[in-house]
Amino acid sequence: MRKVPDQWLSSILLSMYQRPAVTREEIIRSTLLNGGSASQALRYLIDSGTILKIGELKSKAGRRRDVLKLNPEAGYFIAVDLETARIRYALTSLVGDIRFRWEQELDFGQGPDISNLLFGIEMVRRNLEPWQQSRVLAVGIACPGMLEDDRLVTAVNLGWHRFPLLDKLSEVISIPVFLGASCRAYVLAEQGVGSARNTANCVYVELGKGIGAGIVIDRRYLEGNHHMAGEFGHITIDPSSDSQCNCGKRGCLEALASISSIVRRHAKLSGKSPSDRNGAHVSEVFEKARRNDPVALKVLDTVVKAIGLGISHLVLLFNPALVILGGELLLGEDLLLPGIKRELANHLPAFFGPPPEVIVTSLGMDIGLKGCALLAFQNSLASTDSLKKLTTPLTEAIVM
Numbered sequence: 295m296r297k298v299p300d301q302w303l304s305s306i307l308l309s310m311y312q313r314p315a316v317t318r319e320e321i322i323r324s325t326l327l328n329g330g331s332a333s334q335a336l337r338y339l340i341d342s343g344t345i346l347k348i349g350e351l352k353s354k355a356g357r358r359r360d361v362l363k364l365n366p367e368a369g370y371f372i373a374v375d376l377e378t379a380r381i382r383y384a385l386t387s388l389v390g391d392i393r394f395r396w397e398q399e400l401d402f403g404q405g406p407d408i409s410n411l412l413f414g415i416e417m418v419r420r421n422l423e424p425w426q427q428s429r430v431l432a433v434g435i436a437c438p439g440m441l442e443d444d445r446l447v448t449a450v451n452l453g454w455h456r457f458p459l460l461d462k463l464s465e466v467i468s469i470p471v472f473l474g475a476s477c478r479a480y481v482l483a484e485q486g487v488g489s490a491r492n493t494a495n496c497v498y499v500e501l502g503k504g505i506g507a508g509i510v511i512d513r514r515y516l517e518g519n520h521h522m523a524g525e526f527g528h529i530t531i532d533p534s535s536d537s538q539c540n541c542g543k544r545g546c547l548e549a550l551a552s553i554s555s556i557v558r559r560h561a562k563l564s565g566k567s568p569s570d571r572n573g574a575h576v577s578e579v580f581e582k583a584r585r586n587d588p589v590a591l592k593v594l595d596t597v598v599k600a601i602g603l604g605i606s607h608l609v610l611l612f613n614p615a616l617v618i619l620g621g622e623l624l625l626g627e628d629l630l631l632p633g634i635k636r637e638l639a640n641h642l643p644a645f646f647g648p649p650p651e652v653i654v655t656s657l658g659m660d661i662g663l664k665g666c667a668l669l670a671f672q673n674s675l676a677s678t679d680s681l682k683k684l685t686t687p688l689t690e691a692i693v694m
C-alpha cells in the first residue's frame with residue numbers, strides 16, 4: 295500500500311512536464327516540498343517507472359546528483375480538437391508528444407454525433423499495443439464556442455446549442471473526459487510547451503473563422519462568471535459599422551476581422567455577386583494584397599486597424615508581457631503583423647511605456663492538440679485513480 299500522499303506525487307509530476315532533464319534540487323525549488331517528502335515521493339515514482347533516471351551530475355566536491363525526466367510511456371492521452379471545419383484527434387504520450395493522428399472534415403453547422411467522436415478516438419487508440427491500452431488515462435477535448443460548467447457546449451459551427459457533450463461521452467467512454475474552451479486549450483499549450491513557459495501574464499488571441507482570447511494573469515487562466523471571459527471577438531470596435539456579426543450585433547471585432555468577414559468584404563468591394571463569392575478563400579485576398587491589389591490592401595487595412603485597436607484594449611486591461619497570435623488569419627502574417635503592432639502602439643498612452651511583445655504562435659496547427667493533452671494531464675493528476683494507473687509499474691498489468 296502506497297504511503298506517499300497524492301499531493302506530493304502530483305506536484306512533482308506537474309513540475310516535470312516537458313522538462314527534458316531536471317535534478318532533485320530543482321524539483322524541490324519548484325514544488326516547495328521539503329527535502330524528505332520530495333525524496334520519498336521521487337523514490338516511489340522512480341521505482342514505479344513513472345520517472346526515469348537519465349544521468350548523473352557530479353559536483354566539484356564529488357557529490358552525485360541524479361538527472362531525471364518523466365517517462366513518456368508511463369501514460370497516454372487522447373486529444374480531440376473540435377475546430378470549425380474539422381476535428382483533429384491525437385494519441386499523445388504522457389508529456390504531450392503526438393504519436394498518432396486522425397482527422398474528420400465537418401460541414402458547417404453539422405456537428406459530429408457521439409458515434410463519430412468514438413470512431414475518431416478509436417482510430418488513434420487502436421495503434422497502441424495491448425499493454426499500452428490500459429495506460430490511456432483520459433480524453434482532453436477543446437471546444438469552440440461557449441462551454442458552460444465544463445459540460446454544455448454551444449457552438450454555431452457545430453450546430454450545437456447547450457449540447458451535453460461531457461455527459462454523452464462519459465456514458466460510453468470508460469476513462470475520464472475533460473472539456474476545455476478552445477482558447478483555454480491554446481493558452482495552456484503556450485504555457486506548457488510554447489512561448490509563454492516563462493511568462494506569468496500573457497494573452498493568446500485566436501484569429502480565424504472566429505476570434506477569441508485566452509487570458510492568463512499571474513499564471514491563472516481567467517474564467518469569468520459564466521466561464522466567458524475572453525469573448526474578445528464580440529467587443530464593439532466600430533459602433534457605426536453596418537457589418538453584421540454572427541452574435542446579432544454590428545461592428546464587433548469578429549464582424550470586421552474574421553476570415554469570413556474578410557472574404558465577404560473583399561468580394562463585395564470587388565463587385566462580385568453573392569453567387570460568385572462561394573468557395574472564396576482568405577488566402578486569395580492575401581495573394582492579391584501581395585501583388586498590391588488596392589481592394590485587397592484596403593480590406594486588410596481595416597482588419598489591421600480593428601485587431602490592433604482590439605488588442606490595445608486587452609493590453610490596457612490586463613497588462614500582459616506577451617501577446618501570442620494564432621489561427622488561420624496568420625497565413626497573412628507578413629501582411630498583418632507589422633500593422634497590428636503599429637496600431638497597438640498607436641492606441642497605448644505614452645505613460646504606459648513600450649507595448650508588450652506580439653508574436654505568432656510557434657505551435658502551428660497542433661496547438662489545440664497540445665493544449666488538450668495538457669488539460670488531460672493536469673486534470674488526471676487530481677484523480678487518485680489516474681495517479682494509481684500512472685504509477686503502476688510498467689511491468690505489471692493495471693487492475694483498477
Ligand SMILES: [Zn+2]
Nearest residue numbers: 528539541546
Ligand atoms: Zn459579435
